[in-house]
Amino acid sequence: MSLLRLILREIGRRKLNFGLGLFSIVVAVGSLVGAVAMLRTHDLRTREILAQKEADLKKAKAELEDDYRKITVRMGFNVLILPKDQNLGEFYSESYASKLMPEDYVFTLAKSPIITIQHLLPSLTQKVKWPEKGRTIQLIGIRDEVPVSHADPKKPLQQPVKPGEVVLGAELGESAGLKAGDKVTLMGRELTVARIEKPRGDIDDISAWVDLKLAQELLGKPGQINGILALECNCAMADLPKVRAEITRILPDTQVIEKSGIALARAESRFRAAEEARKDLEREQRNRETLREQRERLAAMLVPLVLAAAALWIGFLALANARERRTEIAVLRAIGMRSSQILWVFFGRALAMGMTGGVLGCAIAWIVGVAAARDLFLGQGGNESVFDIGVAGIALAGAVAVSALGGWIPAWIASQQDPAEILREE
């Protein structure tokens, strides 16, 4: 016969009292481990949300950039290279250059070590009479972009027009009742309508784009162009004089005019998009931090409260237990047990309650934690992260401490009971 056996037998006998104490420990441990798991889950979730948001924003930003890119390509280019002797007043009033320059200029530029240019698009533009339709249009001959030889290949900003095809501005297409795939005769050449552009509200709406070679033939200007559209580097807020100096150094017979604001707006837009994304991330991070602080405060208030309540409850139950066992205590004293042994009979019971409750509480917290992690993360990865074995160890020690705290005074009272008084009453 040993004290441990006595304790275990008594627990088996008074299951309700022990069970109620055990329950309070399980709740206390559960709240402690749960609070930590909640905060840990919060952190993991925050990481997930921010990572997801970052990925979403990255994607959105890329889409936005692409949108801007497309928008800005319709608006024009960064710089326009014109023949040096072109009168700019005339150019602005007519919307095209009357002077010409060799098409080879664009290749010269492309082969040069120029660093500020990313895209080169030679064109031959002229207002002409569309004899078949009896109206004036702007005929633009374009070709595929000429790659800058030293730079990485870039995605073309403008699709070339295939030979035998024509792209019509919105007004032209609408007034002629044409649509993509229709055949149309332009200055004696039968062409297929590749597409009708959307309305832009400018001279583009009465323009017809054809292959550069065809335009040169139709206008009788073989090997000639009257403009090179060039796009500056995206990121650089490079100053125009520098670009202009670089181009005119390579092509002395040219002049460069600015199509400013557009690239700038584009760069600014991109910058704004990036800034918005960054701010949004920061906002989310701040929100999550605030939420965590709130949860931390709640846990900091709730957990000690639950622990204190558990200790009080255990104390109450232990006191009731000691009171119920007064005669037993007296008999144990009568048969020679020391007061310290009596103390251990009761204190050991409280410790057993703490240990069992701690293990049960941790086990339940683990099961719930794993289930919650699965629900939250829809995967298996978060399981171990949510349930911390170190915290479980602390909770177990805490459970024993709470039981010891609650059980100590009743155990001491029991050990100090006067057996003679009890036996005389009996």
Added chain:
Amino acid sequence: MILQLDGVSKSYAKAGARLPVLGNVSLRLDAGDFTAVEGASGSGKSTLLLIAGGLLAPDQGRVLIGGQGLYDLAPDRRARFRAEHVGFVFQQFHLIPYLTVQENVMAPAMAFPGEGLTRRAAELIERFNLTGRAHHTPSELSIGERQRAALARALLLRPGLLLADEPTGNLDTGNAETVFQAFREFADGGGAVLLVTHDARATAHARSRLRLAGGQITPIV
């Protein structure tokens, strides 16, 4: 000499006054003595027993067991001394309800562990005809079986002194006879029994009888 009480007095505080229970009581029990103390309820019989067993310190006087002044010992040492030298038997048996008969009989071993106690417990269980009940709890026993189990518990550590407080108060004649017989055998074996009782049946078994009245002990001849 097994038990000696020299000039023991005891009173209790009641309503701000002292109520004397024992007044200068002296008593001596030697090996082989089986003494019954008779007295009315409230005469101080239980108090006498508790003082003799080292559970209740007297206001005055000395209590010696085997020559050792019981109240000269510190409480924990006195508890250990009690476990070794004194066996208690109560009217209500006071078996521990959640322990089996075997465990109840072995309970004193928690206070004073020793070798061969398991075998000794088995012998006592057999001697008191409880073999078939060894693994039963007190609630599953008859009244007589409970008292026999309590008797076995009191005898486990081979004490020199057996203190019994109305041990047959709840027993029928047959079971009471078994208990008295056990006391006689204990005394015959060199022990001493101090029995406080109302039971007239005890007179046939006790070798000496005392009356406790008015705080004084007088022999009954």
